[in-house]
Amino acid sequence: MTGTVGGIMSKLGQVVEAIEKYNKFVLDQVKRARSDEQFGRELLGRWNDTKAKIPITRTPTGVPLPRLALPEIDEPGEIARYLFGEGLPGEFPFLNGAYREMYLEPIREVESFEKNGETVAARMAPVKSSNARPPLPQAEEPTRLFSGLMLAEDTNERFHYLTQHQRTHRLSTAFDGPTLYGIDSDADGVFGKIGEGGVAIDTVEDMMRLYDGFDLGSPNFSASMTISGPAPIIMAMYIAAAKRRFGPKVVPKLRGTVQADIFKEVQAQNETIFPIEASLRFLTDMVEFTTREMRRWYPISISGYHIGEAGSTPVQQAAYTLSNGFAYAEMFAARGIPVDQFGPRLSFFLDCGLDAEYIALARVSRRIWAIGMRDVFGAGPRAQLFKLHTQTSGRSLIAAEFKNNLTRTAAELVLAYMNATNSCHSNSADEPFTTPSEEWIRLAAHGQAILLEESGIFKHTMNMLSGSPGMKAVERAVEAAILDEFREIARLGGVLAAVEDRYQRSQIQSAAHRYEQQIYNGTRPIIGLNRYRDDEDDAPEVKLVRTPRQKQQLQVDRLAKFKKKNAEKAKRALDRLADVVERGANCFTVLLEAAEVCSLGQITGRLQEVVGRFRPMV
């Protein structure tokens, strides 16, 4: 039974209290460590023990480095502050990382272990290494490249190109405008938009073409679909396509994520097709299904990226993303889904730009999420993790002297890795003009490889760049500012009430306006635009990726054929769908049936008849 979603989403105040309480707890532990001798000794013992277990490996140039760098402290109070306030990587409250080793290359040979500043001989047997090829890390590559262009078969080709040298196939899919708005390629006035800015998907058959040649049930495959308004429908099409290709047994094996973040659409990105409450209900229906039937799927990607791109400040981005996340958690829990089932299936997506806050934005977010989930929602360790995908800032890239964008993206990547993001997308320098072309995509991808694989910044030592006084100062300021935002949203009655009140939207728009003003008046330097401008710089010569008319026509023709073939079945499926939605039951199973025979636009249209359309907020 689906309850209404109104009247809930008011736990944000409790989250604020939980963070304050936890911060006080940390201070208490610091004091206790200094006054309670036994407690102090215990902490010191634990600290020394931890340090003793840190393996040391040699860099290719022969320098021995610990796999984990810790602050040079030996006073129990400071040790308490570190262990409770930050946590070791992979330990609560996860300031330094969700996992212990993140991007470290696998241990080939342990040199020694660190102990009290001295080193002792290695006790661990060296791992055999082959001369031919260095062993690859067991974890997946953090690189996840966003792609989507023209028709399904074109994007499919791009996917194969992008993953040709990768062990793991992590595909990230961009959809074209009509798909994002849940309408068909034959709708009024969308012809020119077919396949622009992303791939055109109208039917389950398109979905089959899109991932053709990839083994959807393989543990090395995962699909990410960046779509929110019609997310449950697209998700249903993905499942339907997988079943057609691999049979029904593939469903529990499917790995990947669909964005499905309605709040940020209303707050920032404007791709909302149903009224908010109806959208949230369809989302919860889907989450209920996937947490039960698809244990390896991430049914929502709580996204600050678009909030950031719409012009928010970094603090607003983190605050709205986290509060949206807590609101979803509250909603799913209210539906009766156990927090330890849905919690580990939530993931986050943040923007990383060049402002100072980005030095620690994701670190602070990870900590707030963990404390809130543990102390307010009673989540176990796996449901406390803020699993993060980061994308470098598209807004920071500009058309003038566009090759400078390579440097911008590189700096943002360093910041993203300093925040120990779990995966990352680096933007192509040609993005201000066009869907990225292969040449610039390759450079963007290699930017990540250069930082992670070629440079020694991230592969030898965890915490290589963490914990500087400046970073600590940013952490304190950012956390305080995020909590202030939480308090305001709580005062307005929670996330949903604040959204309906346009609170986040207005804040974002005003920040965006300020940003533009700063560029105009020069207080925000943009090299090549308002500083060191080269007036000779002509329009850049980039190869534009545009969808040819014949392809757009092909898509329309294929859709017509599909609709004709399934006309009878579609009608029945839509009637059943409307009936279930009307009754208020979970509609995802009937949506799965409808996705077999109906187009995206047919389903959207029918649902809108029942629940209404989204009324834009201006």
Add this chain to the structure above:
Amino acid sequence: MPSPIRILTAVPICDGHDSAINTINLEFIRHGIEVVYLGYHRSVTDIVRAAIQEDVRAVGISSYNGGHIEFFSEVTGLLQKRGASDIKVFGGGGGTITQQDAAAMKRKGVDNIFFAGTSLAEMTDYVRTQYGKPRNKRPRPRSPEQELAHKLSEIEDAYASVSRKRPTASAQRSRSNKTVRHSSVAIRHSSRAERARVMGFTGPGGAGKTTLIDELVLRFLNQNSRGRIAILSHDPSVVGEGALLGDRATMINSQNDRVFMRSMATRGQAGGLSPATQDCLALLARSGFDYVIIETVGTGQEAMPFQKNGVVDQTVLVMNPDYGSRLQLQKIVMLDLADIVVVNKSDLQRARTAHTEIEQRLEQNGRDQRLIDTVAKRHRDAGVDQLFKLISTGR
């Protein structure tokens, strides 16, 4: 003095990038331009229909999601097809529209494309110089709708030409009562049978008038498969004489071929309407619509926008439950005059108190006034159904 320049701005279908256009709209109105803002994710048909009904000088389109060559060409093509090629098209899309694209778009009849880095001042200057000149002789209207739109412009222009300087509100009201008169004088006396039923909606800003009207329109369209409805919507002119006419942006059901909508700026007149309103309304009332809905700007306590014995048949006051203390109700003049009082947003905590207090206030009047609670933002709201029934059947 000529009328302010009227333009329409919009973001194309499947495109939600509205941050640039929001900034540009504000800059335009600050420079004396009246901007009818249609919002984002708008189809070619919606844009062209709105441009013709509003009879704007130009359409500005802000496109960031690709497909701009087709989209802009379809707009110019459809305008031409509908006999409205005197409505010009311009636009921009940051870095997404290249020089080559712009050249192709110009060949398809687009006036101008602004590239990334164009200053707001440049855009404003362009609009003012290009679209500020008096109109040439207008092409003969191709449809009754277009003819109606042209006539409404003539009425507005006639009023603009007599207001050489901004008079006080009362002086203006008295003048508007005796000066500019069109054929509409005769209309008042036309038989009621041919006349549309005219509904006047007023109330404080933010009470949800626009949403409520849009929901009523949806019900009307569903119930009368051939019925036609007109909406005359008002927004205030700001200092500097521009205006943001933004009601269309949230009216998702009223973008329909059976709905004729016209947005008017108050052009310096206080009280919630424009100097030209009465004449425009009279013209609409005899133009073959079943209903004409007139929406005032957000009004204050003393407002009584609809003339006694005027063309408005029934008045609706839309209130927000948050009107302040009970004493405030005594000061709201429209509570004495309105035929129907609606407490919208009746899902708010205060709604019940509001209902009781307003009910008591209406009882003092001893008239047969109706009080209805609605939540207009809710799909298929029962209160809106009740209001629709009351309006359409009188029960």
